[in-house]
Amino acid sequence: MNLIEVYIHEVTRRLPEKSRKDIALELRSTIEDMLTDEYSEKEIKQVLSQLGNPAILASGYRDQPMHLIGPCYFDIYVNLLKLILPIAAIVSLISLMAHNFIDNTGNETILMVIINSIGIGIWGIISTGIQVFFWLTLVFAIIERVDHGKNQSPLTASLKEWTPEDLKDIPYIPKKKAISKVDVFGGLLWTTIWATVYFKAAHLAGVYEKGKNGLEFVIPTFNQEILQSYWPLVVLVIGLEIAVALYKWFAAQWTIKVALFNTVWQLVGTIVFIVIFRDPDLFNTAFINYMSELFSINNDLRNPIIGTAIVIVVVFAAIDIIQGFRKARI
Numbered sequence: 018m019n020l021i022e023v024y025i026h027e028v029t030r031r032l033p034e035k036s037r038k039d040i041a042l043e044l045r046s047t048i049e050d051m052l053t054d055e056y057s058e059k060e061i062k063q064v065l066s067q068l069g070n071p072a073i074l075a076s077g078y079r080d081q082p083m084h085l086i087g088p089c090y091f092d093i094y095v096n097l098l099k100l101i102l103p104i105a106a107i108v109s110l111i112s113l114m115a116h117n118f119i120d121n122t123g124n125e126t127i128l129m130v131i132i133n134s135i136g137i138g139i140w141g142i143i144s145t146g147i148q149v150f151f152w153l154t155l156v157f158a159i160i161e162r163v164d165h166g167k168n169q170s171p172l173t174a175s176l177k178e179w180t181p182e183d184l185k186d187i188p189y190i191p192k193k194k195a196i197s198k199v200d201v202f203g204g205l206l207w208t209t210i211w212a213t214v215y216f217k218a219a220h221l222a223g224v225y226e227k228g229k230n231g232l233e234f235v236i237p238t239f240n241q242e243i244l245q246s247y248w249p250l251v252v253l254v255i256g257l258e259i260a261v262a263l264y265k266w267f268a269a270q271w272t273i274k275v276a277l278f279n280t281v282w283q284l285v286g287t288i289v290f291i292v293i294f295r296d297p298d299l300f301n302t303a304f305i306n307y308m309s310e311l312f313s314i315n316n317d318l319r320n321p322i323i324g325t326a327i328v329i330v331v332v333f334a335a336i337d338i339i340q341g342f343r344k345a346r347i
Contacts, residue, residue: 027071271344
């Protein structure tokens with residue numbers, strides 16, 4: 018086996034067709050100059066070892082890099098991905114909310130609404146993420162190939178070489194104080210689910226019984242007309258919840274301002290919940306009668322249900338408010 022010819026072939030096959038012949042001649046001449054007149058196979062291997070890996074040698078002859086995104090732009094590329102992907106995911110979730118409000122027919126069970134919302138939300142985030150990843154990678158790959166500068170040192174976000182002064186612009190956030198993107202996305206997804214159930218309660222929240230076609234919705238828990246009459250207050254809570262989620266995302270950590278904003282939202286949400294639940298006509302009479310017969314209770318179940326629900330909501334709101342201030346003081 019002619020190791021020299023094989024080596025030259027391994028180098029030139031990685032190069033454009035038009036330049037292979039000239040580079041093959043140049044490389045063969047270089048190898049012959051490095052060999053003695055009576056060279057052996059061992060000496061050939063030593064020379065080829067000095068020239069190195071054919072792939073690396075070929076990259077030295079190419080005008081374009083062999084990597085997709087080099088070290089010069091890689092850090093900026095990753096940082097932009099981390100910045101844009103969550104924004105795209107939040108936009109996707111807000112679109113899901115609009116889709117649920119407008120297109121939900123109310124013919125599904127509450128479990129199916131939750132499963133569909135989570136499934137559509139996750140798929141929307143994945144689909145948006147793939148598109149963002151593709152287009153951002155394509156843009157940086159093009160920049161990598163049109164930039165013929167010799168300096169390949171990694172650049173900072175300001176497109177300059179790193180200096181110790183850049184450390185001043187990097188915030189340090191303790192792990193216990195940080196607000197994760199998962200918390201923000203989870204909050205928005207939960208808003209989507211409960212808002213959908215609220216405005217479609219007459220078809221979703223209630224008693225289900227096994228019928229000929231599986232589970233059938235037989236008795237609604239609430240009077241939809243009463244729920245609809247409070248829509249301005251509910252929309253206010255939804256708007257506050259979205260605003261708090263976005264504010265948390267931009268802040269990225271618990272601060273006193275974030276904790277105060279979170280407190281306002283919890284107080285408003287709790288007050289609106291109490292006002293709605295204390296409406297004497299909120300519960301459907303048929304639902305109360307059904308539950309009384311089911312548990313063999315003669316007394317009216319409205320007050321125990323309302324009292325228990327209010328206590329649970331107040332306790333969870335208080336815990337969330339306290340945790341917010343505790344994390345803000347870390």
